[in-house]
Amino acid sequence: MAESNDKQTKRLAVRLATAALAMFGFGFALVPLYDVFCDITGLNGKNFKQGAAEISTVDRSRTVKVQFVTANPADMPWDFKPNERSIRVFPGEDKQTAFYAKNPTSNWMVAQAVPSVTPSEAAPYLHKVNCFCFDRQPLDAGADTEMPLVFVVDPELPSHISTITLSYALYDLTESQTVTQTNINKDKGRASL
Amino acid sequence: MATVDVDLPHVKDEDPHHHGPAKGIGRWLYTTNHKDIGSMYLIFSLSMFMIGGIMALIIRAELFQPGLQLVEPNFFNQMTTMHGLIMVFGAVMPAFVGLANWMIPMQIGAPDMALPRMNNWSFWILPFAFLILLSSLFMPGGAPNFGWTFYAPLSTTYAPESVTFFIFGVHIMGASSIMGAINIIATILNMRAPGMTLMKMPLFVWTWLITAFLLIAVMPVLAGVVTMMLMDIHFGTSFFNAAGGGDPVLFQHVFWFFGHPEVYIMILPAFGIISEIIPTFARKRLFGYSSMVYAVASIALLSFVVWAHHMFTVGMPLVGEVFFMFATMLIAVPTGVKVFNWVATMFRGSMTFETPMLFALAFVVLFTLGGFSGLMLAIAPADFQYHDTYFVVAHFHYVLVPGAIFSIMAATYYWLPKWTGHQLNETMGKLHFWLSFVGVNITFFPMHFVGLAGMPRRIPDYALQFADFNSMASVGAFIFGFSQLVFIYNVIQNVRAGEKASAQVWEGAQGLEWTIPSPAPYHTFSTPPKVD
Structure with missing residues (x-):
């Protein structure tokens, strides 16, 4: 060649x-x-709005059922459940509810909840004004807490959606957190809001 | 295909530079000869086929009856995983690379592969990859047991320790495939004999050219996904770990972005082989040569946009389901073109039914059947019923066993006289064919029924109502498995002795490889032939 x-x-x-x-x-x-x-x-139901919502009108012509679901991964020992299983709300109305968490172990732990919305189509219409899931939650051994959630359902929500399920999975972040424990203590006040 | 008119001064070449093979083990270790390397690939692939086959028989023996008889569930899972990995990466892929090594230079009139030393390397790392993979069977915790698709987090958080060896094994076989693909593309694009234009190339060469591009596109993605697993397991990253902000569904997307083109990597060269064999034994030119080329190219392109049909049940939005459903069904069009062309080639041909032709005919019929069950699986709403059942197992075994494997056997019988210089023993070849044909169908056909009835895949035990079809499948598997001993006997017997084969071998064969004597001399086409 x-x-x-x-x-x-x-x-x-x-x-x-x-x-x-x-x-x-x-x-x-x-x-x-x-x-x-x-x-x-918005395919995985995670693109919801956070922070104060600019919604002034309340649509009183229909109600939407918002269900709360909690889940713990296999290695997460905390008790974690919603105070109310479901709420009926008018679109545009501010609603407050809370979740209960208890650390039954004998160790100090940190956790964070990761939210997901079903159907994912509804995710952009669920505004979380304030959510415990914005922050990490530390708990001493045996301690428990109520974690607040304030949300609004956008009145623009498509009319065929009558039920929204908000699901939280609670993850153990203690290991990644021990190193920066001082930082946690610093924003402890905000986290347990 | 080109009509070929060559004179062969190179056959009796006395140039001392053109020596024969070296003696002893060194011949095989250091060889850069495409025929030696092709043979090594084929022998390697055959031994992996036997090892993977033994694993399949262990699986089928356990499933012969409901209940747990022979193996523990964890070992059963190791068997299904290793069987899949070995058959895909160890048997089918190296067999096609071996055939490419042997035949592509001879079909395009090149003296050897373009990068002969890399060729040696890409073969010789392969046995080590599988040594690493197989050694995991003897490690504490056992071999990988998470299925050949190794979905995270099953393969990361919950994997046995040996997963790291599996990852390195995949890295090495990926490197081998990529180097092989680079070599094949370089050979086809740069080494063709004068006058061998792209559209005169035999279809086996064409399909391999396209397959090689697929390999270069997706094998690195596979390497990427196992690297992410490695990092998740050992370096604290969270690609697939939801607790750290990762996403297990991401794994499935990246894996199937590799996985679906991989499926076509295992079938496109088979299309090429069948397109060589059918015209030979129908004694007619291939019907619709250029449409065959375009069909293969469009199948290859479409393979990149259908991956999510493997994961209809992950919770995709409707738009996604619909897109992937129709994109998948679109692939049936070029595939239909190919099947039509094969049938049209045979139409009014003067057909004879030698062993390679029998395998090729079985391929056309049974591959089409596997294609149809694929279409059924592509229907998104129906897939929710079929997903992860034995129907899926039946589907992909129909396209891989009487599809890919039959095409490899057809190719072996077709070109064996050229390699060894001995005519085939037709009686033994036909015996092998009929045992395999019957065995394959007894094994895999009942799986359609138990799958539709809801039997899940990858389980060592099952509900009583599936017992009859399962024992049938097991009997078939043992018939098919043991009939491969006839194949090994045929090959060994043909290498050792037989009636002297002519250069032409098959009456209707066309192409450059049939212009050189049988057995093909160690060096061929040192002077390029002229193709008109």
């Missing part, structure tokens, strides 16, 4: 190897892309 052909082959091989490397990178790029995609489309 001619020399030029050898050179060509080498160049092609290098290009293909670069393409393979780029695809390796692409595999990792899928991680943020996935988050962005879910954010835009």
Whole structure:
């Protein structure tokens, strides 16, 4: 074979190897892309609004049932449950409820709840004015607490949705938190709001 | 296909540079010869096929009756996992690479692969990858037991310790596949004989060119996903760990982004093989050559936008379900074109039914059947019923066993006389075919029924009403498994002795590989042939 052909082959091989490397990178790029995609489309029921809602009108022509569900991963020993299983609200009306948490272990622990909304279509219409899930929750051994939640359902909520389920999974963050325990103590006041 | 007109000065080449093979083990360790490497790939693949097959027989023996008889559930899970991994990465893929090594240079008139030393390397790391994977069977905690799809967090948080060895094994086999793919693309694009334009290439070459691009696109994504697992397990990241802000569903998306093109990596070269064999034994040109090429290319492109049909039940929104359902069904169109073309090739041909043709015909019928059950699974609302049942097992075994594996056997019987210089023993070949054909159908056909009735996959025990079909499937599996001994006998017997084969071997065969004598000399096409 001619020399030029050898050179060509080498160049092609290098290009293909670069393409393979780029695809390796692409595999990792899928991680943020996935988050962005879910954010835009609201596919995983996590793009709800946080903070004060600019909703002034209350729609008294219908009510929406909001259900509360809690879940603990296998290695999470806390008792964690909603004070009320479900509430009927008028869209646009501020509602307050609370969740109960108890640390039955003999160790100081930190946890955080991660929320999810079903159906995911309803997620953008559920405004959380204040939620315990915004912050980490430390609890001493044997201690318990009530964790507040203030929310509004947007009156724009599509009319075919009559029930919204708000689910919380409570994760143990003690291990990642021991190192920065001082920081936690600092914002303890805010967390147990 | 081009009509071929070549003279063969290179056959009796006395140039001392063109020596024969070296002696002893060194021949195999240091070889850069595409035929040697092709043979090693094929032998390696055959031994993996046997190991994976033994695991399948352990699975089927346990499932012969309801209840737990032979193995513990955890060992059963290790068997299903290892069977899948070994058959996919150890048997089917290396077999196609082996066939590519042997045949592509001979079919395009090249003296060897473009990057012969890399070729040696990409083969020789493969046995080590599988040594690492198989050694995990003897480790405390046992081998990987989370299924060949290794969904996180089952494969991260709840995995046995040996998962790290599995990850490194996958890294190594991925590297091997990528290097093999680079080599094949470089060979096809740069080493074709003068006059061998792209649209004159045999379809086996075409399908492999497209497959190689798929490999380069998705094997690195597989390497990426196992690397994320490695980091989650050992370095405290949380790609797939919800407690740390990760998402287990992300794993499924990344895995199937690799996984679906991977499915076509295992079937496109088979399409190529069948497109070589049917014209030979129908003694007609392949019907619709260019439509075949475009069909393969469009199947490859579509394979990137259908991955989520493996995960209809994760809780996707309706729009997603509908998109992936229709995109998946769209693939039936180019596949239908291919099946139509094969049938049209046979139409009014003067067909004979030698062993390779029998395997090719069985491929067309049974692969189409597997394709149809795939279409059923693609119907999103129905998939909620079929998901993770034996119906899925029946579906993918129909496309992989009488699909990919039959095509590999067809290819072996078709080109074996060219490799060894001996004519096939047709009687033994046909015996192997009929035992395999009957065995495969007895094994996998009943799985459709138990699947539709709701028997879940990957379980060592099952409800009593599934007992009859399961014992049937087990009997079939043992027939199929043991009939592969006939295959091994046939190959060994053909290597050792047999009636001398002519260069042409098959009366209707077309293409450059049939212009060189049988057995193919150690070096072929040192002077490129001219293709008109």
